[in-house]
Amino acid sequence: SQQGEEDPQALSIQEGENATMNCSYKTSINNLQWYRQNSGRGLVHLILIRSNEREKHSGRLRVTLDTSKKSSSLLITASRAADTASYFCATRGGTSYGKLTFGQGTILTVHP
């Protein structure tokens, strides 16, 4: 079964608004990553946060991690139509050699 659960499943916003996606997981992790997937294409790595970090920024992206609640959030600020995509969190546990476990994903639609 998939490690991560994400909500919302779908999010529709206007350009310029902020988008927040949440991810929960079940077991201990070394790190949590966020990937973006444009429709029917490959995934692109966005950002990684380690288990000993609480917050990380990269450009318009802000990721938080709460290991006590086993949850993470991805905030995209000042969204653009080009941000329209599916967003997945992915976790790696201590013994998961080479294995990423993906959450269910959030489909983000940004309307121009």
Next chain:
Amino acid sequence: DTEVTQTPKHLVMGMTNKKSLKCEQHMGHRAMYWYKQKAKKPPELMFVYSYEKLSINESVPSRFSPECPNSSLLNLHLHALQPEDSALYLCASSPTATYNEQFFGPGTRLTVL
């Protein structure tokens, strides 16, 4: 070259056909992966190769047969597939299997009739 390429982009096959998917990277990565992704679902790991050796098989049916002939190339041989095997098949690579970030190809859209 900083990308993972996959061929073909689309593949339609019958249940009795034998076909192969190909994945290639020239980034010097020594770990390569196959994922299967159904519509509106997350990718699910199928196989992991590390230094050309199979290190993880996620209990994938034997009708899927992976092969890593060299450090740049990864194949997925398909035989006697079922319609439920229709999906997007994604290849990924990373410098090593313990490296966190994986680099994905665009995928092969497979339809089994």
